[in-house]
Amino acid sequence: MSKFVTIERFIFDNQPEYAKGDLTNLLYDIALAAKIISYKTNRAGLQDILGNAGFINVQGETQQKLDVFADQTIFRICDHPGRLCVMASEEQDDVIHIPDQYAKGRYALVYDPLDGSSNIDVNVSTGTIFGIYRYKEWELRGRREDVLQPPRDLVAAGYILYGSSTMMVYSTGQGVHGFTLDPELGEFLLSHESVRLPEPPAYYSINGGYFDRWQPEVQNYVRWLQGRYNDGAGAAPPLSARYIGSLVADFHRNLLRGGIFMYPGERDKPHGKIRLLYEAGPLAFLVNQAGGYASTGTESILDLTPTDLHQRTPVFIGNRSLVEKAESLLQRRKIQLD
Numbered sequence: 001m002s003k004f005v006t007i008e009r010f011i012f013d014n015q016p017e018y019a020k021g022d023l024t025n026l027l028y029d030i031a032l033a034a035k036i037i038s039y040k041t042n043r044a045g046l047q048d049i050l051g052n053a054g055f056i057n058v059q060g061e062t063q064q065k066l067d068v069f070a071d072q073t074i075f076r077i078c079d080h081p082g083r084l085c086v087m088a089s090e091e092q093d094d095v096i097h098i099p100d101q102y103a104k105g106r107y108a109l110v111y112d113p114l115d116g117s118s119n120i121d122v123n124v125s126t127g128t129i130f131g132i133y134r135y136k137e138w139e140l141r142g143r144r145e146d147v148l149q150p151p152r153d154l155v156a157a158g159y160i161l162y163g164s165s166t167m168m169v170y171s172t173g174q175g176v177h178g179f180t181l182d183p184e185l186g187e188f189l190l191s192h193e194s195v196r197l198p199e200p201p202a203y204y205s206i207n208g209g210y211f212d213r214w215q216p217e218v219q220n221y222v223r224w225l226q227g228r229y230n231d232g233a234g235a236a237p238p239l240s241a242r243y244i245g246s247l248v249a250d251f252h253r254n255l256l257r258g259g260i261f262m263y264p265g266e267r268d269k270p271h272g273k274i275r276l277l278y279e280a281g282p283l284a285f286l287v288n289q290a291g292g293y294a295s296t297g298t299e300s301i302l303d304l305t306p307t308d309l310h311q312r313t314p315v316f317i318g319n320r321s322l323v324e325k326a327e328s329l330l331q332r333r334k335i336q337l338d
């Protein structure tokens with residue numbers, strides 16, 4: 001009989017001493033928001049929550065009703081308990097301040113309330129991504145500076161995957177742990193303790209439809225992954241191609257089976273599509289905790305300090321051996337350009 005370890009119990013038992021309070025409670029809050037979003041997501045086809053909300057977000061993308069619902073749910077759960085001093089969301093132009101009537105806490109929350117929105121109406125997995133920073137300066141807490149920090153300085157990061165089951169995967173710097181929601185109990189129960197990227201990797205994920213937009217070194221790297229290009233430094237392990245179109249779902253599968261997810265820059269989008277603050281950064285923190293690595297193709301994503309809330313970055317994330325191979329091929333272009 002597997003022991004019933006709830007996320008609350010696990011977080012409390014495994015938090016470092018210094019984080020027994022607010023950080024633990026903040027992770028509880030996120031777990032509650034996840035249950036509410038999961039409830040709505042699993043009934044999206046039955047209630048008037050499919051389709052677009054009729055608004056365009058700061059990304060220039062049509063907001064889906066579930067984007068808006070998820071965004072509002074996280075804000076309403078997290079704005080008043082006094083754990084946070086500021087928030088930043090994919091769906092909001094600027095930082096979200098804690099209303100004056102509530103105490104400002106020690107942490108800053110960045111989040112993508114619903115990742116993979118294009119998949120909502122076709123019943124394909126979607127997710128939520130979050131990262132938690134500590135304030136920069138106590139007396140000045142609540143500013144943009146509290147979220148514009150390099151991912152290496154995250155104190156916690158994670159995601160929720162609304163898939164065949166709802167899972168919450170997080171790390172506070174002591175490994176990566178996965179919890180599966182038992183809908184009857186309404187509890188997240190420990191199902192994947194201390195997750196490490198397996199070797200050899202099994203998958204590579206990239207939107208092959210954009211092949212002609214990539215620089216030649218990226219094209220050669222994808223050919224290497226496919227066993228069609230050999231630079232004399234050894235062949236790739238046998239890999240299958242999988243691309244779901246929801247970063248959280250592609251990342252989660254690669255975390256459990258080994259692999260690499262890529263969203264490279266393109267000719268007219270040199271920084272690609274994935275946002276640093278609330279997509280690439282938190283996942284870079286997680287993959288590092290699971291023994292993997294996340295790169296722009298030339299440098300570690302963990303060391304990028306955001307200057308804009310919604311800035312994008314090329315992403316190569318997964319097993320370190322595969323990501324470093326991408327760097328070795330892309331660096332050659334950098335050397336040629338330098």
Ligand code: AHG
Nearest residue numbers: 112114115116117118207245246247
């Ligand atoms: P979001 O729905 O939060 O905007 O994120 C969508 C992202 C990511 O989830 C996914 O990997 C990528 O967009 C898919 O982009 P393409 O459709 O261009 O492949």
Ligand code: MN
Nearest residue numbers: 112114115116
């Ligand atoms: Mn997203």
Ligand code: MN
Nearest residue numbers: 090112114115
């Ligand atoms: Mn989103």
